[in-house]
Amino acid sequence: IIITFTLLTNFFIASFFFNQNLFDYNQNNEKNSNYDVAPKSQGIIQEFYTKEWLDNPTFETPIDPWYNTTEGDSSDINATSDFNQANFEVIGNKGKYEFYSDLTQDSNWNKVKNPNFPAYPDIAIINSSGASVSHYWDESADQSVAVNWNRLLEVPVNMSDYTITSANLTAIFNATVQATPSIDDNGPDDFTGAIDVMSDSGVDTNPTGGYFQGSTGDYVRFYVLLSDINNNSVFEVAHNQTWKLGQDSPLIDHIDDTVMVTVPENILIFYLTTVLSYNFKNFTISIGMRIWCEDNFAQDADNWKLLIIKSVNLNFTYEKKIDPLTALSWNQVGNRIPHKIVGSTIDITNATLNFKYKIDKNWTTSSPNSEIRVYINNRIHSETVKLSKAKSAFQDIKSGGFDVKDIVSKDENITVSIQVYIADSFTLNETITLSIDNASLLISYTESVIEETTTLDLLLNSIDKTLEKSIEVTMGNPVNITTIYKNQTLNFIQNATVKLIGLGSPKNLSENVVLEHYNITIHTSNLNLGNNFLTISASKKYYESIEILINIQVIERETDLQLILDRNNKTLDKSIQMIYGNSGNITITYKDAELEPNIHIGEAVVNLTGLGAPKNLIVDPKFEQYFFIIDTTDLGLGNTFLTINAQKENYTAQSIRFKIEVLERNSYIDKVFLNQTESLGIETPWNETLNIAITYNDTVTNSFIDNALVQLTGTGISRTFTENGPYNYSLDLNTGDLQLGINFLTISAKKDNYTLSTVIMTISVLERTTYFEIFINNSKYSTSQFYNSSIGEFLNVTVF
Structure with missing residues (x-):
């Protein structure tokens, strides 16, 4: 796993601003070598790496690239791997060697002379009685005789790697002698010899002989010897030397089956260890008898009737010997820390070695100083862990691991060694296995390199704008931004990261290797009207990063507004007469004048003002126009001045003022x-x-x-x-x-x-025609009639 960070130091960007009023730039002017960019300084790139340096950390099969090495006695230790773990086996063992010979049935012995007493007794033979000796001494030269029987023994293991922990030897013998003189069969005047011992009251020449005055008396020494195969070291490990055998009174003329006296166990172990130190597998066991016939008086004779060694039983136990200064290591040679850039500087900031370990049995108390060590490039780490701390379940060698930063070299291949070191000499009767897993050497380091100086050329819509860094573009048109990122030798820098910042999320410029530039085309619809300040950043590891500020001034699109009143184009005279009470049609066309032919601008905001609250014109998509039906009754008689306003974002707003003269209705x-x-x-x-x-x-x-x-x-x-x-x-x-x-x-x-x-x-x-009616005394009379009255008569005349 590699975790990488990049840090640029000693680098800063000072922001600068353009004047909104763009200035002219003569493309034929020689380019100024001092680019008008943010001040920058040559920085130092530091690459931060954290890398796992070990391969196959879980010791999977095949175990490569791990390998093991041994120091000291390779027979004491063994390296294995299984179950995705690496093992250190401290090889323990125990055994028991037993040698038993029943000489009554076992004649597989080799009779040899005792080099110190080379004369054989009269009879020395292994038969059904055992290893049997008979000897008669009668003032002859064989005053001291002896016989050995040798047996070459082989231990099943090489005892150089083992220590004898217990030993036992049992040898059984018996003896029969003539204790008192008797008449010899050869004549009445001859007497057989009898054994004279220090406890006898007299010599055995005759029953009335004088007192025994010997210095040692007659005796036989039964013995068992151990020796190396070349007889460099010979040790008597069991014996019995008689001193009363042959006593006259009370009579002791035989010894029943008796066990020889054996040296103490620790001495026996020492002798066994010594004789096995020559060949480590073979040694010689010898049984023997030495007869001493002291010349006690003239014509002394001794009769050793039958001396027998019946059996020998030797057994000892042994355990594996573990030698000190023995070590077993699991090693791995890793890569050296690489310099990705020539001339860079490597600094190790952290190095942590960690692994898990466990043990299958409790570590022996006989070796308290044995421990786990770690080496980096043969340099030992100061911290060690005693084997006695190991448990049956995996645990970290140290919480957080070992800090091995001080012993990790940056100029050579990094070799890791995890070692079990045996510090004591001890015996081990069974194999103990210590296992490791999940080994990790996590190294963090920085690679520092001074950045190479760079420059950045700028072209906007194929015009060199390296100095000016600004351009005016009509809304709706694209803008091509091209940059050339150069190194200090003015060569194009490939595979750089060149971004446009300030237009939403940063956008990458595309690299054109053939034309040696980076470019991107943006649309002014993604910009705002007016000045748009954007940043172009160019960077690549090990090169100076550059940021330049550019200005794209977006201007509105030119538009055309036509006025049509009651189907008459009134764009120029801007007036019309209408009869009161009639409806008037106000229509406008609002078009993009940048295109040829002019294109209808849809979804514009077109309203009519001058008649109360502004009124929106209705869009007519079919005929690509906006219209409003006006009622002259809302205007009133006379002249009314109205204004049409048309606008849409990114388009030039237009307005037109016109007059409607409303005439009375006839x-x-x-x-x-x-x-x-x-x-x-x-x-x-x-x-x-x-x-x-x-x-x-x-x-x-x-x-x-x-x-x-x-x-x-x-x-x-x-x-x-x-x-x-x-x-x-x-x-x-x-x-x-x-x-x-x-x-x-x-x-x-x-x-x-x-x-x-x-x-x-x-x-x-x-004039009205008139007539009247006359009533006399309430009677109607016409004008042609006469009323006769008497004188003095009162008449009631009524005229109507």
């Missing part, structure tokens, strides 16, 4: 009825009621105009008509209000926003 008095007769003149008696009725209509629609003011005027008269529903206006006029004769009267009809309509009519007022 009207007329359709018909005049005088006393229900259509006429403009009438003769009528004075003081008659004259009914006058008219209809007042719209000239265009011929429809009745209601709510109008209809008046009758003339000399000395002014009357107002009454509206009668949707039919007419009428009034009743008493001709008595007129002058006799011809009266010229004017009927006028007027309503707001309508023209005045008049009509003149004549009314001839005639």
Whole structure:
């Protein structure tokens, strides 16, 4: 696992700002070598790495690249791997060697002379009685005789690696001798010899002989010897030397089966160890008897009837010997810390070695100093862990691991050794296995390198803008940004990271290796109107990073606005007359003038102002226009000035002011009825009621105009008509209000926003025809009649 961080030190960016008013740049000017970019300084790149240095940390099969090495006695230790763990086996063992020889049945012995007493006894043979010796001494040269039987023994293991921990030897013998003299079969005057011992009261020449005055007496020494195969070291390990055998009184002329006296166990172990130190597997065991016949008097004779060694039993136990200064290591040679850049500097910041360990049996108390050691490139780490601390379950060698930073070299291959070191000499009767797993050497280091100086050229829409760093672009048009990132030799730097910052998330510029540049095309629709300050950053490891600030000034798109009033293009004269009460159509076209042909701008905000709250025009997508139907009644008579405003984001806003002159509607008095007769003149008696009725209509629609003011005027008269529903206006006029004769009267009809309509009519007022009736005394008389009355008669005359 590699974790990498990059740190740029001693590097800073000082922000700078462009003037909004772009200035001209002469492309033919020689480029200034001091680019107008943010001040920068040559920095130091530090690569931070944390790397696991060990391969196969779990010791999977095959175990490579791990390998093991041994120091000291290789027979004491062994390296194995299984179950994804590496093992250190401290090889223990125990055994028991047993040698038993029943000489009554075992004749596989080799009779040899005792080098110190080379004369054999008369008879020395292994037979059914055992290793048997008989000897008769009669003042001859064989005063001291001896015999050995040797047996070459082989231990099943090489005892150089083992220590004898217990030993036991048992040897059984018996003996029969002649204790007192007797007549020899050869003649009555000869006596057989008898054994003289120190406890005898007299010599055995005859029953009345003098007192025994020997210095040692006669004896036989039974013995068992151990020796190496070359007899360099010979040790007597068991013996029995008689001193009363042959005693006269009380009589002791035999010894029953008796066990020889054996050296103490520790001495026996020492002798065994010594004789096995030559060959380590073979040694010699010898049984023997040495007879001493002391010359006690003249013509002394000794009769050793039968001396027997019946059996020998030697056994000992042994345990594996573990030698000190023995070590077993699991090793791995790792790579050296690489220099990715020539001339870089490596600094190790941390190195932690960790692994888990366990033991299958408790470590022996006989070796308290044995421990686990770690080496890096043959340099031992100061911390060790005693084997006695190991447990049956895996545990970390140390919480957090060993800090081995001080012994890790940065200039050579890194070799790791995990070692079990045996510090004591001890015996071990069984193999103990210590196992390790999850080995890890985690190294953190920095690689530092001084950045190479760089420059950055800029082209905007293929125009060299390295110095100016700004361009003016109409909204909706693309902008191509091209940069050339160069090293200190002005060569193009490939595989760099070049980003455009300030337009949402940073955007990568694409590299063109053939043309040796990085470029990106952006659309002004993603920018704002006015100045857009963006940052271009160029960087690559081991090169100076550069940031430059560029300005893309986005201007609105040019537009065209056309005014159409009642289907007449009024863009130029901007006025129209309309009849009051009629609807007027206001239509505009709002188009993108940057394109040819001009394209309708949809979804614009187009409103009409000057008539109360602004009113939005309705979009007509089919005919690519905006329109509004205006009611002249909302305008009123006369001139009304209105304004159309059209705008859309990123487009030039347009407005046009125009005039609508609203004219009155034409009207007329359709018909005049005088006393229900259509006429403009009438003769009528004075003081008659004259009914006058008219209809007042719209000239265009011929429809009745209601709510109008209809008046009758003339000399000395002014009357107002009454509206009668949707039919007419009428009034009743008493001709008595007129002058006799011809009266010229004017009927006028007027309503707001309508023209005045008049009509003149004549009314001839005639004098009325009169008559009267005469009643005399309540009786009616005509004017042609005569009333005869008496003189003096009162008459009641009534005239009507």
